[in-house]
Structures are given as C-alpha cells and as structure tokens.
Amino acid sequence: MTDIDPKFKPESKLDLELSVLNPHPERVPGPRLLQELVQRTSDSALPAIHHLDNHGEEFLLSYSQLHRAVDSLASRISRSLGKASTLEHFVVPLLVPQCPHLYIAILAILKAGGAFCPLHLDAPPERVRFILQDVSAKIVVVSRDLVSKIPQDEPDRIILIVDQDDVEEPTSPHSGPVRDSKPHDLAYVMYTSGSTGTPKGVGVSHDAAAQSLLAHNRHIPSFRRFLQFASPTFDVSVFEIFFPLFRGSTLVTCDRGRMLNDLPAVIRMLQVDACELTPTVAGSLLRSRKNAPCLKLLLTIGEMLTEPVIREFGGTGESGSILWGMYGPTEAAIHCTLRPSYPGDCAVSNIGFPLDSVSCFVASIPEEGSAYEFRILPSANPASSLSEGTN
Template sequence: MDATGLSILNPRALRLPGPNLLHQLVKPPSQQTALDYMGNNRRHSYTYRQFHDAADALARRITHASGSQDGQLVVPVLIHQSPLLYISLLAILKAGGAFCPLNIDAPPERVKFILGDVAATVVLVSRELASGIPHDVSATIITVDGDEDITEPSHVDLQHRIPRPEDLAYVMYTSGSTGTPKGVGISHDAATQALLAHDRHIPSFSRFLQFAAPTFDVSVFEIFFPIFRGVTLVTVRRVEMLNDLPAVLRRMDVDACELTPTVAGSLLRKRENAPNLKVLLTIGEMLNAPVVEEFGGDDSKPSMLWAMYGPTEATIHCTLQTAFSCDSGTGNIGVPLDTVSCFIIEIPETDSEDFKLKVLPQGEVGELAVGGYQLATGYINRPEQTRSVFIDSPYGRIYRTGDKARLLPNGKLECFGRLSDGQVKLRGQRLELGEVEQAVLRTSGCHSAVAAVVNSILVVFCAVDAGVSEDAILKKCGDWLPQYMVPGEVVLMSEFPRLPSGKVDRKRLKAEHEARKADMAEDSQDSESADAIETTIIDVMSDVLNFKVKKSMSLASAGLDSLKAIKLASALRESGVAVDSAGLLTMKTVSDIISAARREAGAQVTNSLPKEAAISFEIGSVLRGNPELEKLSALVEDVLPCTPLQAAMLAETAQNSTAYCNEIALEVPNDYTIEEISESFVELTRRNAILRAGFITFEGKFITVLFKDLRPEQIKSSDRFDKDFSLSSSLDYLNPLRIQIQQGSSVGSSRLLLHLHHSIYDGWSMDILLSDWSKLLSKGNVPQHLSFHEVVEFLQQPTNR
C-alpha cells in the first residue's frame, strides 16, 4: 500500500517481458491437443499443428480478400463458439488484423452500424449464421466453413500486414449511452501484458472450458490463456452447456473454467457436480454468499474460487483475489495484477471537462480508477467519450471505471457496484439504459422513455401518443438491440411524473410500477376456476421466481431468462409437469405454459396403453404391410413401439430429412485390422439392440424394427468417406446406423465415420457405447446394460409415460 496513506496500489505498474503480439503468445505447432469440441454428439479435436495450419490457410484468404488497404484492418466475426471461431480469431491476427466479434442475435441495423464503425472490408461468418450479415454491406464476406476447407493449407505466397504492438488486437462492442454501441479497442501490447500478468496467479490446469459468448471480453482470456500455456481449450455447443453444465464439465474432463456468479450458483451449484474441477474463476458481477461458501476454502476443503474483476477498457481482468476463503466478503476484488495500478479517487459532482483527479485517503469510498499497461486505446471513433474516462494524471494515463470502491486496511480492494444508474449489469451483461431508451424513442408516437431495472427485470416506461402499442415498441427494440437488451416489460403512459425541476421523477415511476405489480400479485384469482395443472404451474413458478405469478403475466415481465427457465423446467418436472427449458423460452405467457401442459397431459391420457397391452406388434402383419421390410423378414427379431422421444425426432426428420442426422469421427491405432474393427462393432450391436434398430411407419405412426444382427450394408471400408447422411427414403429409415472405416497407413491410425440418427442414442448412452466398443476392440470385459426391450416396456406403462 502507498506510504502516504492514500488509496493507491502498485503506483508503478510493471511491464512484463515476453511477446508483444497476441498471436505470438500461442504455443507453436505440435501434436499436443489444442482444441477439443463437442457439438450434436460429434467430437472434434485439433492438435496445435492442425490449429496453426488451419489458421494460416484462413489468414491467406483474409489477406487476399482485404488487399492492400491502408490503416488498421478490423475484421468482424459472426461464428458460434467452436474450433471454427478460434481458428478464425487466430487467422485474423496472423493476417495482421484485429478481430471484432458480433452478437449472433444482433439485428441487421446494429450489424451494419458496427461494420461501418470499424470500416470493415472483410467479414468472417459460418454458413449457419451467414444470414445474419445484411445483403447490402460492401465488405467481402468469407464463409469460413464454405467450399474451401480451412484445414487444408494453401501454398499461395501472400505478404500479411505486419502489426505493431500498439496496433489493435481486437475490438469489443459494449452498450453505449448515446443510443449506439461503442467499440473498445484493445492493442496487442495491452492484451499480451494482461495474459502474461495472469500466469503467476492462476494455478496449473490441463483442460479449460470456453463458456462466455464471444462478444463478452472474458472470452478472449478463455481462448488465449489456455493456448498461451499450451494446454487444451474445450468447448461444447452453448445450448448443451446451459441445459446441463455439470454433465458437460464431467464429460469433457474440464479442470478449469470462468463463470459469472449467477451461472456458478444456478448451473454448477455444488463442487461434487464437477469433481475434476480444480479452478473456478468468476467475473461479470458481484459474488454472492452461496457461491463463496460453496467454492471458497476453509479448514475442511481447499479453495477453488478465484475472484476476477475488470472492465473491458482495462483488458478483461485487472484485479484478482486468489484462493477465496469461505468467510471473505462478497465485494472483495483483491489486488491489481503486476501490470496494473489502482486508485480510489474522489467522485466528481458533475462530469465536467475540468475534472481534477484527487486520490482519497485509505478507507474512504470513491471511484475506482486503474492505470498501467492494460488500458484500451479508447473508443472507436468517439474521441469525446474517450477523453471523458481516460485521464492523463501524475501517475500516467488512467481509466475511470465508474465503479464505487474503497481500499481496505489489509491492502485489498472492496467493490460496491456502479456509481451511476445509467449503466447497469443485468444477468452478467453490462448495458447502458440510455441505449435502450434511444431504441425505444425510434418508435413513432413515443416521445419520452425511461429504462430501469426493477426486481431484475428490464422495464421501459414510455410516454406515448394514443394508439402506440407495446408490440410496436418491442419490435423497434428488436430491430436495434441484441436480445439481452430488449425490455422484459413495457409500461405505456400518457406522461411521466416530474420533479419540481422539470426532470422525470424516476423514483416515483419505479415505486408506482412496483405497487401496481404488488396489486396484481394479490389478485391471484382468475375469472375461470383453476385446475390441478394450472395450480401446480402457478405455485411452482411463484416459488422459483420469488413472487406471486399471475396466469396472464408475460414470461418476459416475470424475468424468465435461460437460467431461470432451466430451474423452472426442473422444478415443474419434479411436480409432474413435463416441460423443457428450450420449450419454455419459446412461450410468451404463463398461460402458454399452462395450455402446453394441458395438451401434453391430454395426449398422455389419449395415447396411454392398457396395462394388458402387449408392447410387441404381430410381426407378420407388419411385414405384409411393408414391402421393403418383407424382403428382410428372415433378419427381423422383433417389432416394438417407438418411445415418445424417438417418435418426436422421427416426425421432425420426416419433415426435414437431415434433422437429427449426426456423425461421429473416431480414430483407432493401426494395430487393428479392418476385420477386427468391423467385428468389434458387430459384437457391440449384438449387446445393444437399439443399434440394430430401424424404423417404419405402421398404421400412421413410426414403430421400431429390431434386426437380429448388423447388416453388411451398414458397415463398409472405403478409401474416401461419404459424408452425405439423411433419412430420405423408407430404406434409409431401416438403416439409421452406418459405419465407414478407412484403413490408415503403416504409421498412422485408422479413421472411422459413424452416421447415426439421434433416435438410437443420446449423449450419455453414446459415452457408454463408445467405452464398451473400446473394451470389445481390446478384448476387455464389458458390463451388461438394460435392454432396449426393457426400456420400451417400462415407458409404455401408463404410470411412466
């Protein structure tokens, strides 16, 4: 601490030795695994050699497309979390550019603004998200997973731009108070100094999960810190992480990750849910007591909790508290990194241009300011906003964070949240209420708007002309704002209450709104009598959301985000109401949930079988009704009903022949012949009847046909994989499993490509099946599992449906 008694930590920040370009921090090519990805039950991995080769190939395409333009090359990126994203970011850096991630749900106007703001000449997209780029932009669009395979290095000799340490490495767009997003430019020098400074503080790990959305600057740390250390970066499709994060951590053998406290408390919850996890970093919002108590350390358990703090403008993290103890205060943000200086300064009464920096005595509460080598270059094309928060001082250039804090006697910093109501954090995302208000004011007939967070719901109060609807305002917000910034509730008024000064009385607005909601909650009786399903849903939702829910209430106004939807779906299932979190998020009101639950209950009553009903069909009658199957009659073992989940998947595939058609790529040491590999799969299918299943329609619905053995046309050896897989014909439905084997060279590995329809496996059974197959291949012992016939029989009982 400062000897003068002032609130100063590390006044002379250190410049650390090491590379000063971000891509130079990435470990060089090797056969070690760099990336491990699971999506749609397909697992892909890249060695550091493959990672670099793919990035080099794509970098050449970027340089070729961008030509010889002057100035900084900033390349927007619209790609889901996947190896494709990580290859693209590294490729942009290698091409001498800076990457700029885009929200995958960003409306066209926002995308066009960002592309114009960075003067984009090249944009990288995936085929899946290509429609998110407006057609009328002038930039060259590179579809990174298009016809040219980015894993195949090209030998075209192109001269990439040569970046300098002060050039931009990336640009992150955050919410802007003027109604448009603002881009924060981070230099190579700031990014490398930040990552180097973490190295002595973060314990060793081998597999780090990349959880944050690419537009959240924490993703830069999640991606580049593991590959700086030369370990494995792990990711899984986002929907799977949200649906069952502990299972993802276990399945992918993750030992380190970074989460917001909300995610840690809601999805991870307990240490035992991820027994291999050794390091949990938290960021994005204030810690809470349950997370500290569960993941902090005490005499009975070591700490796995590292609390990180830092605004985007100071390059991801700038302070940290290592090995958080169970009795630590939730506001403890620790000490600055070696490359960062921290100051508690006097909070100015107004934001005037003649701001005078005054460092407060130790213990006094003020605004946290940071300096050192991690500061952003500023806001893109916003010199006035840059000057207002990046200040020249006797201690060098500093950034005013807008967070309230104090320096404790023990030399640690304690943070108390935002100074201003104008910038808030909602579910871990920072947003400017002013930007929401500006979007609302684009609605014709809306002449004033006030945005506020009320009970964790983003509410916008609108003074409007007669005839303006909530839908019109929400549509305009959807046109301009990413989904997380669209208000959950719109309150229409003819005029606002005002203070004597003429300003809007914001406190009164919020108080009256809360009073109205309280009145609604008390009026819990609907005009129609509630049945058991409605009563159950209302009670469970009220318990999960912590206030009395009304049938007519919109789910947005109830604050139902993806995390709460997961909790709610779980609680409803425990109460006997069958819903899933993804389904909940497609619904608009509480009434929609009730109606869906009633339909499901009605379908169960209609379709339930009498207890004495046989679960097998009469094979002869089924064969006679299906000519394709009749030819294979000698090979058929049994005919069974589909499970409800199988029937639903197959019904979707009937509409879209590629739906639920997945592939899994495997490698086998060349110690095994093609015959041995084939026989191991044949034996696996003998032990698991579901893998011998095919499907036909009978009496208007799908049923399961179990064959006695895997048929020859389902397993083939070839020099080249056929990657086309769909269920387009009745014969295709009889072959939902197809295996291709490609013999390796004398020093290589054999490669396998499994095509499977999702109706014959799920993620967890596939883990078991692949484990069994590995044991069969090596002549090991394989345990006996529940048969498919037993599963179907269980599910057909009325009490289990």
C-alpha cells in the same frame, strides 16, 4: 495521473501509498502481439482444442493442426483483401458460433494483420449493419449457416465463409500478413450491449491484451483443460481462448445450448478442470462443486460475488478453495485485479490486488464543474476504483 484530493492531508508517506496499489506497474516480459502468445506445440502433448458439438460428436485439433488451419485462412483473408489493406489497419467483424472455426478465424485475422470484432449470433440486422459501418468493414468472416444475417447492401464488402474444410483440409500456407502488426495496433474491438443508447466499440491494442495475459501467468494455478464458456462478444472470452493456448493446455469448447442446458454434465464429460463464470452462472448452473468434481479452478467475473458462491466454492478447510475472484472493465483489457483462493468467510466486495501490469487507485467522483478529473483518496475511504497500466 491527476491530482490528490486537496482535503486529504496524509500524516505519513505510508498513508499516501495506501491509496495506490502497485504505483509502479511493470512491463511483463514476453510477446507483444496477441497471436504470438499461442504455443506452436504442447510440451505435454495435449490437444489445442477439444470440441463437443450439438450432436454429441467430439472433435480434437492438435497445436500443429491449429496453426496449419490458421495459416490457410489467414492467406485467404490476405488474398481477398489484396493491396487495399496494406496501407492501414483494418477490423474484421466475424459471425461464428463457439466451435473450432471461431478460434481459427480469430487467430487468422490477427495473423493477416487485422483486428477481430465478434458479432452476437442473435444481434438484430440493424445492430449488425451499424457495427459493420462503424468499423468500416471491408471483409466479414461468417459461418455458412449464418450468411443471411450479414447485410448485402455494400457491394464492395467481402463476405468470407468458413466451414469444416478450413479445419480438416487447410490449404495455401500463409507467407506473411497483409501488413506487419505493431504492438499499439488494435487486436480486437468489443461492442457494448447498446441497451442504453448507441452501441460503443471498445478497442484494445495487442500490447494491452498481451500484457494482461502475461501478467496472469504467475498468479493462476496450472490446469490442463479450460472451458470456453463466455460469449465471444464478452471480452472474458479473450482470456478463455488465449490463456490456455499460451499455457500449452487444451481449450475445451462446446455447443452453447448444451452448456446452458446442463453445465455440470459438460464439465464432467469433457473433464474440464478450469473455467471462468459469472457468479450468477456459478450459483444457478454449476450450483455445487460436487456436481463437477473434476473442476479444480473456478474464476468468477462480471458481477460482485455472492455469499452462497463463496461458501460453496471458497474455503480454507480440508476441501480447500477453488474460487478466484477476477475484476476488470472491458476498457482495461479483461482483468485488472484478482483475489486468489477465496476463503469461505471472505467479504463479497473483496477484489484482491492488481496484476503486475496494473495500478489501482481509490478515487472520488469529481463534482460537476470541478477542476479535478478525479481525486485520489486514502484506501479506507468508500469511493470508486480506477486503474491504469503500463501501456
């Protein structure tokens, strides 16, 4: 950590501490590899995955079925790569829509010793080609109907197709990863939109991701059925996928077009009791808690909260608040802070407190040519927030 603003003269030790929240972040006990967070079974006998496809067909996958499918696909990845991947860590791009295949593929890539890198379904060919080259992809995992979107100009690149057989008829039990992943290895790589220039890949380690998810556990209320709404290229999807499976709850998934067309109907039909949305989606698609009476927990992320969303989903009265504000950039492993149970009159700018594994600082932006990287300020000063973690 760098210097305190030399112009800041604290009158007491308390004044200085007020500008740093959770100055000594803790390591949270638990697994240090992301895939090891996923429960082998559910104590409550809940299914691991409940999927609604674009034809209205429902598909259930138990925890034991999930792990068998993961083991089978991990074995296919290992055999496809052969000995080439035993010497170094590897990143596996995947182009799969939100369905059981996606979650099986993500877990299989991790179990095979790699890091997953989701590709946007609508990404133009040049962007897909750039990402494949940027991560030096030796293998790509793709749904059968999306194979044409993968450039065929690298003869040595392996294209591994996943389909329904990987879910319904898994074979070849996995005997072990190609390489033993270490906590400091990358777990996933997310690429920015690239709207202002060349897309930038943000890599997050197993340790950082696992610590972030573990740190949520004592703060997030219990739930049974969590909706996976975010695009896989949005890092919030990592929380949506892994946290329910860590809790032994059900990961509820749905065809994306159906969710965007009538989100409240999907929540009611699939009896979703928890989800995470941007304030824009909460305000425009969900609109009212009366539209989804089964929803008991609404996390928000990605934008500043709005007063209408706080009034509708927050509160301290008889109905209580179901609204939790989450904050965190991709580089900081999903969420850094949370504001539990928003009261109806809470300021939209209130981002709450840091997770146990995170420190938060109020800092000024350094001037050009300044000797300081940034300057820590008293907490009352309007400035930028910074964070650091235990890893």
